[in-house]
Amino acid sequence: MKHFFVNNIKINYIPSNxxxxxxxxxxxxxxxxxxxxxxxxxxxxxxxCLVEVxxxxxxxxxCAMSLLxxxxxx
Numbered sequence: 001m002k003h004f005f006v007n008n009i010k011i012n013y014i015p016s017n018x019x020x021x022x023x024x025x026x027x028x029x030x031x032x033x034x035x036x037x038x039x040x041x042x043x044x045x046x047x048x049c050l051v052e053v054x055x056x057x058x059x060x061x062x063c064a065m066s067l068l069x070x071x072x073x074x
Contacts, residue, residue: 001013001014002014002015002069002070003069003070004023004067004068004069004070004071004072004073005070005071005072005073006024006029006073006074007073007074008072011023011027013067015067015069017066018066018067019042019062019063019064019065019066019067020051020060020062020063020065020066020067020071020073021033021036021049021062021063022038023067024062031049031051031062032048032049033046033048033049033062033063034046034048035048035063036049036063042063042064044061044063044064047061049061049062049063050062051073051074052073052074053065053071053072053073053074054071054072054073054074
């Protein structure tokens with residue numbers, strides 16, 4: 001089974017091309033956001049949902065980034 005890590009906690013998931021913020025909302029992990037809504041197109045303008053991803057040179061927008069296997073999010 002595929003998995004990812006949030007603050008060093010392993011979480012199993014079923015890949016379905018969903019964003020980081022969607023998966024985290026489904027498992028009751030809150031990522032602050034302002035412009036994100038599941039029924040609207042992704043804009044990513046507010047930058048409130050930035051998260052740190054291991055081996056990424058800068059923070060990524062969690063509403064626009066798809067979740068990948070073995071991704072480590074902080």
